[in-house]
Amino acid sequence: MSALLEREPAVQGAASASVSATVPVQVSLRPFSVADLDRVFAHLSDPVAVHMAGLTLPEPGDRPGFDAAWQRVFAMPDIWLRGVLANDSFAGHVACYRFQxxxxxxxxxxxxxxxxxxxxxxxxxxLAAVPHRPLHAHLLSDNVASLRVLRKCGFQCSGQLRVFAWGRREEVSVDVLTLD
Structure with a gap:
């Protein structure tokens, strides 16, 4: 697994994603930086996004809690973490890490x-940069947009759990998806 950190992404250049043929969005990945945390904090404080994802920090607007959580992320020995750029603008992050x-x-x-x-x-x-398989993903069962993303990338449903979702303050169904 340490190769996850040592290996540079196989996909360094921009990849085109597009809703229509006339408005392509250029998507690229770059190393994640501590400087990205202010934007990530803003993303994770968006109530609509927090409700959609559900699996968030207990208090989305709690900056000290957010900073402590990200200190733990940066301390993880086996994590592949990248900033996502859309048309050269920071749009989010993507990661592969060991969980349970x-x-x-x-x-x-x-x-x-x-x-x-x-x-x-x-x-x-x-997925092109991280060759390890199987890979898993957890998402709220009603998050159809994320389910569509994962299925387009080859993930298949492999189970379901009931967990407490801080973003909703209730117990919810979570789909587990796997890519072999």
């Missing part, structure tokens, strides 16, 4: 870029 002994993928895309192929392109680039 298995490799997990996750992403967070700023709401302004939803529905434009940014998440799909970023995840495809992650």
């Amino acid at each position: 002994g298995a490799l997990e993928v996750g992403y967070w895309i700023e709401r302004a870029w939803w529905g434009q192929g940014v998440a799909s392109s970023a995840l495809r680039q992650l």
